[in-house]
Amino acid sequence: MAKKTYHYYPGCTAEKNASASNYETSVMAMCEVLDIELKEIPDWNCCGASIGYAGGGELPRLAMNARNLAIAEQENPELDVVATCAACWLAQRETKERLLEDDALMKECNEALAEAGLKYEAKQRVRHMVEVLIEDIGYEELGKHVKKPLEGLKIAGYVGCQTNRPFGIAGESFENPKYLDKMIETVGAEPVEDYEKKVQCCGGALAFSEPEKSQAMIKDIIEAAYDGGADMIVTPCPVCQMNVEVYQEQINKRYGTKFKMPVVYYSTLLAVAYGKSAKEAGLDGQVIPATKLEEIAKR
Amino acid sequence: MSDLNAQMVEKYRNSFLKEVEANVEEGEWVKMCMQCGVCSGSCPLGPYWEHPPQEIFMMIRAGKREEVLKSESMWMCTSCYNCIVRCPRGLPITHIMHGLAHYAERLGLAPKQNPTRRFALMFWDNIAKHGRVNETVLSIKLYFMDGFSAGIKRALEMLPVGLGMLKAKRFNPWGLFFHKGCKGKRDIQKILAKAREIELAKAAKFGG
Structure with missing residues (x-):
């Protein structure tokens, strides 16, 4: 199979010596075999996870996620964004869908992003690594490498x-x-x-x-x-x-x-x-x- | 009473529902609840909630402003999204609970001692400053949030867990002193400040 390339959003727990650094290690080993290339989103930030709402509220939380997506879009709008962490995936995907269906929210979010010279257009798909394995590789191909x-x-x-x-x-x-x-x-x-x-x-x-x-x-x-x-x-x-x-x-x-x-x-x-x-x-x-x-x- | 809270009481005198619709994330959905109770029965921490989601929705419509906003209930949401996928009316219940908790916090009405509230605020502070979570600082702050002696006790209780993580190279003791976070942390702070400004301006304008 031809090499598959994605934007990669590892998330905070995947950092060196962080709580899921072992997940990161195994993902890299798995991707090497499956010829999956992961291009890390430059200078990605935290997604706010499941408790960011308390201090973050709605727009700041969405804007924080949109920063990652905007950077990925700027780098290469053709590639899907892939997350390995459940919370990262959920927050990024929620951000994309909320902003796509609400023009006013998208405008406000871009107003905030403009402070850092960024613009988000919600062009890319946001996916979980599991989706890549199931939908782009397939169980049969996954089994062939065993x-x-x-x-x-x-x-x-x-x-x-x-x-x-x-x-x-x-x-x-x-x-x-x-x-x-x-x-x-x-x-x-x-x-x-x-x-x-x-x-x-x-x-x-x-x-x-x-x-x-x-x-x-x-x-x-x-x-x-x-x-x-x-x-x-x-x-x-x-x-x-x-x-x-x-x-x-x-x-x-x-x-x-x-x-x-x-x-x-x-x-x-x-x-x-x-x-x-x-x-x-x-x-x-x-x-x-x-x-x-x-x-x-x-x- | 905080200034913002006093303003809101004055503005929405007779309608807590309108206040929620205008100020709470996804609050416009509250009127759609048909009181079936599936959310309450699906919540993993349901037995601990003083007022489960279904009840909160009815209380909002009944104008029980103080009881709702001062409640510990929403702070027990684990973000499991069980209520969302099961709600026959499609209410984004998880988001409404988060929105209520955040609004209560902004008004200064949230229960100060609630442990999840305190942890969640520490978490946001941690990421808003540096762009990424510093797990080491966050856990130490959590253990010591009730003062030094309680912190030592909690840290000792957690020591075997921490040592296990350290041995597995999943805990970074140096993170206490050094964590690089994001290069663009200034940018992130500017984005967040602007987003907050827009949100507050919008809330002030609504309804009139």
């Missing part, structure tokens, strides 16, 4: 919220999206059937501000994966990954559970299946080691 099938692994596909709602992936339902399950099958592993907490909220930013309420939900997400016989959980979202992985010790203390469930990204699975080393697949970024994937990577 060198080490993840045989014998049972994996719970935890989709979470923001890669699923309000936009979601075309052709998938909000209540039971299947694309992670299909990816799990594509790399030769077995998805947990009817994973009950597939689209349950992990609490998002409230894991910081209201940890007890958030951890009660995280507990259910992990418990349902164990109930389904999962060896690990896979997710497309950096906040889901962190929330479900790093608080397991605190949850164990609070609820007397004995959780030790690795949580990885879809890109981790693909990178390992494509024959990348543990380090290249970002497995050294696990707080709870994904031992079974490490063993496959070593083979």
Whole structure:
């Protein structure tokens, strides 16, 4: 397949030594195999995430996102903008759609952007990496590059919220999206059937501000994966990954559970299946080691 | 009472609904709610809300201004968008909740001690200054938001999590002292200032 090129919006969590730097590592390894070229948007800024509304309100938040899109448009209006983070994707796409359908808002936003000599026209598509994999590459092609099938692994596909709602992936339902399950099958592993907490909220930013309420939900997400016989959980979202992985010790203390469930990204699975080393697949970024994937990577 | 709040009370004396329509993000949708309650039943933190979304919409229409704007409820929105995709009338409920919370904050009516409010404001401050999130500064500020001794206690509780992240190279201790943020942080500040100015001018003009 010919090389595919996109504007890339990595987002704050993908920065060096930030909370999803392991996601970034695995995405780069995966893209190299699939001949996907990612051109980072120069000097991109934060999208405001899910709690930017409190201080930001409507127009400042939209303008902040429009800055990234305007820079990308200026660089090359032909390329789609691709985000790997759920919140980044959601905020950029929401900005594009809101501004496209509301001329007055677009005018106000451009008035703000003009302060930095920028102009936004909403020409480009804003997409999630998962959409690129499914729509531009396709499951069949994704499967062709598999060198080490993840045989014998049972994996719970935890989709979470923001890669699923309000936009979601075309052709998938909000209540039971299947694309992670299909990816799990594509790399030769077995998805947990009817994973009950597939689209349950992990609490998002409230894991910081209201940890007890958030951890009660995280507990259910992990418990349902164990109930389904999962060896690990896979997710497309950096906040889901962190929330479900790093608080397991605190949850164990609070609820007397004995959780030790690795949580990885879809890109981790693909990178390992494509024959990348543990380090290249970002497995050294696990707080709870994904031992079974490490063993496959070593083979 | 803040000046802005006093002005708004005077201006919309008898209609909180009109005030919401004019000043709250996506507020013009509030009148479309048919009180089915699907949003309240779909909210992951629903059991904790004093007034779930459906009730908030009715309270707005009933003119319960203080009760709505001072409520902790909207601050429990996790932005999961379950309510949006399930609402049979297509109300952008998540955005309305965010909009109400932001409006309450602007008026100085938001519950001061609400932890998500405080965290969210720290977050915005963090990105508005530097353009990108400095996770290290943000988490330290969060732990110490109730003072030094409470901060030490919280930081100790969080230490194993932090060490795990550090070992996995997903936490940057140097971020406390150095984080480059965006090169165009001045530009971003100018864009944000202008956007805020436009928004406030619009709110002042509306309805009259």
